[in-house]
Amino acid sequence: MIRAYWKLAKTSFKRQMIYRAANLAGIATNLCWGFFRAYLLLAVLEASPGVGGYDHDSIIIYTGFSQALTAPLKVFGWWDLLRTIKSGEIISDFCKPIDFYGMWYARDCGHAVYQLAARGLPLMLLFLAIFRIPLRLSASMGLAFLISMTLALQVSFSWRMIYNAMAFWTLDAKGVAAMANIVSLFLMGFIIPVGFFPPWLQQAVQLTPFPAMFDIPLAILMDVPGTEVLLLLSRQVFWMLILIIAARCLLHIGTKKVVIQGG
Amino acid sequence: MIVAKDLVKEFKIYQHHRGAFGAIRNMFSTKHTIVRAVDQISFQIAAGELVGYLGPNGAGKSTTIKMLTGILVPTSGELTIGGIVPWRERVKHVRRMGVVFGQRTTLWWDLPVIETMELLRHIYKIPERQYRRNMDMFADLLGLSEFLNIPVRSLSLGQRMRADLAAAFLHDPEIVFLDEPTIGLDVLAKERIRQFIATINSEKKTTVILTTHDLGDVAKLCRRVMMIDRGKVLFDGALAELVSRFGGERRLIVDFAEEYDDLSIAGARIVAKEGRKVTYAFHSNGNGVAPLIENLSRNYKWADISLQDPDVETTIRHIYEQWEGDHSSEYC
Amino acid sequence: MQYRVSFLFDLLANLFSSFTDLAAMIIIFTHTPALKGWTLAETAFLFGLTNTSFALAEMIGGGFDVFQLLIREGKFDQMLVRPLGHFFQVMTSEFVLRRFGRLTQGLAIIVVALHQILASETAAIVVLLLLPVIAGGTLFYMALFITQATTAIWTVEGLEVFNIITYGGNEVLSHPLDVFHPVLRRFFTYILPMAFINYIPVAAIIGKPLTAAGVPPWTAWFSPLFGLGAFLLARRFWDFGVRHYQSTGS
The missing domain is CATH 3.30.70 (Alpha-Beta Plaits)
Incomplete structure (x- = not known):
């Protein structure tokens, strides 16, 4: 069965390769957008040195990282599941001898791996090279970062499944999902670093799953002194489990509704 | 193979609220009316049969098919397919089943056909030899090799349908549901697809259930037909008998x-x-x-x-017209 | 009328997305009273102006945003055989009302910011001055949308790069030009003079030095003309493109 998921991920990866021009355009867009953001945040840093615990180098790493993750985290929203529920295509998926959640996850992985390799990594390296930032990452921190990144993608995926599953209950799921997406973007620190948030908001955000999608791998990448890697990773694992269970429950109930009610 | 007894499927139609909070109210709404889409139907289909399942739009055809494929759970009644209750052991059931919904494709839209085939090989765990043998057979019967490396989005409708059929039969399913497999195709493409279905059915003894509005499909393929209207089976028997009984x-x-x-x-x-x-x-x-x-x-x-x-086409048109007449007289 | 509910949520989502941008800006100014000499109110003024123009352009020229779809679905072919101007037909083919959220928000921010910056008597006059500025900005953004749509006549591959100047331009203009790299400043003043959409007129109105743009303050009076000029150029490009249009044939 593992081979089926592996093949699914590979097929999804291949599918991305077709859109090379779009991918190049994406890199160009992320690069320019990153410049805009970087100069803005550097100006903030100049006006208020040490803001949010950031310095020149970490601002660039933050910007590069956020641009590198736009595609893998699907920050402009992801509606594939929602669309298949609405169009009824979901029925064809029920006719396959494969776990529904697992199938979508495998596809998401294929997409994410391609976007990380072909778009994220080059972007990150470009930012580091252009601003001449040395990235010192020990082997153990590198490993921790990879684990954290994998967890972050899984948390993000489950969250996206949750807001897509709304389509089982309402025809207007797209708007609700779009709102959920925007809120999560802001709270995960994608638009502005979590370190910049006012203290009360920072504390509140720590109680949500959103930092586990973006802020935690970022913290590990920047290797902030005093970072308790194990604690951060276990927080990610905690949220991953919660969201997987929530997403699977919603899918289960939603599927049941389709099965009883015919959609 | 298939044993259905007193199968009933009822749907609750919820009252739909409008406006900004309607969506939220809809989630909790309990007001509903009950519609009986399938009303106590019973039938048996033996392995290797090719059955035409006919009826006008909204007769309950697709609800029945959805129950047979394990997608819908019946409100009451019994259904076993090869000894399995479809919705109870869904994965086990769908593994030996194939489906084609003519109106939509299950192929990966922007990738060449072969990619979907390879993917299905893994999903259904098809042994290499069986996969090769079937692909060769489809190349022969469906001309699959002509467009195996073309992205699905660039295929003609006929080619796409042939690819979808190949995808449904790839894992040698015991039973296949075909929902309008010739819809929108030209005469030659239809002929080719009918030929394929007939060949597979006779060579591999695959049980095929065919729903269609194309009576040419029925005349060419089905020895047995089941006709359903308003949730009830009104005829179940040999095509020849249907013609002699209703053919006028x-x-x-x-x-x-x-x-x-x-x-x-x-x-x-x-x-x-x-x-x-x-x-x-x-x-x-x-x-x-x-x-x-x-x-x-x-x-x-x-x-x-x-x-x-009298030919099949005239006969069935005759039956539909008759039913139409019955309905309208009831409404009066 | 199922769409009405969808529309409401769409509108809310749209409002939310510009709201998060605004929230980010407010958060930035909790760390510093001014960014390169610009206060929160002054920056908000810039933010309000560019977003108002952007939203208006998206609402009026929404058809250009979906032009690729019009070509693919053969709807543009239908338009070409109707006895009406193709430019007008495409423009009006889609009225993106959900951008109304961004528009009202932009206008509200302008009003609040103006109230903070200027005495009320001056503010009233400034509002009058702003109308041609907003019109110019709207025309400028429409020019960008039209150019992007026209390019789709030849190729749709990689057309997303246009987002850099449309959405990216709006992002840059939402902040004082002073914060950006000199190359970016020059680009947005001399090559693609989008600085005239808000930065130059605003700096002139509230008496900021225009060193970042490197143009004398009196040029602000010509701001609307840049928008009009860009629009007319884009319009000619459109006509040129349509003359070379070859239907997809499928």
């Missing part, structure tokens, strides 16, 4: 050798007259055509006689 009148065309004033004969009526060529219509439920010809020969001199049996 047969026609007898007689070319007379001489001019006659009165051409009427007992047990038949004249429906057309063109010079010496006269068409009679008669019901075949009696003793067949023999008494009529005897009668004719006794009273007249004729040059030529030909017999026309």
